[in-house]
Ligand code: SF4
């Protein structure tokens with residue numbers, strides 16, 4: 001009796017041959033994933049996907065908004081700004097790295113790529129396909145980075161290394177040197 005009920009229940013959740021859509025006369029296209037019994041898994045997969053999307057939105061949209069660099073959201077990461085080359089007076093090669101670092105508040109990446117060396121001249125802006133206000137993004141990220149340094153969020157070795165490599169501009173060098181004790 002129990003088996004019969006189970007079979008009946010399974011049948012309700014399972015499409016048989018005649019329920020499958022016909023693609024050509026006599027030929028059915030089997031849609032296993034749309035069988036009702038498979039949907040529990042599909043639903044959970046959807047939930048996981050939605051969670052992933054929400055987490056990405058959190059990092060890519062909420063963080064830049066909170067950090068005062070909303071324009072960084074619009075960076076395509078196309079790297080067209082690398083064409084700035086020797087027009088950058090302080091020799092920064094990878095402006096897109098700075099934008100992405102600002103977007104996710106990655107201090108290490110920002111410092112390593114010369115973010116604290118930028119003098120906000122604006123030369124790279126004309127190469128940006130999105131015409132993002134790059135000097136403003138970099139300037140805001142510099143302020144946030146120095147604030148994080150004062151709050152001991154950035155490991156000293158990263159800043160000491162930046163000092164050694166000449167990656168800190170005149171505006172911040174005294175503060176950074178004092179923090180690193182050099
Ligand atoms: S704004 Fe900064 S990164 Fe851009 S060209 Fe000027 S110094 Fe270089």
Ligand code: SF4
Nearest residue numbers: 075076078079081128
């Ligand atoms: S050119 Fe503009 S949009 Fe493209 S990576 Fe550089 S900053 Fe981002």
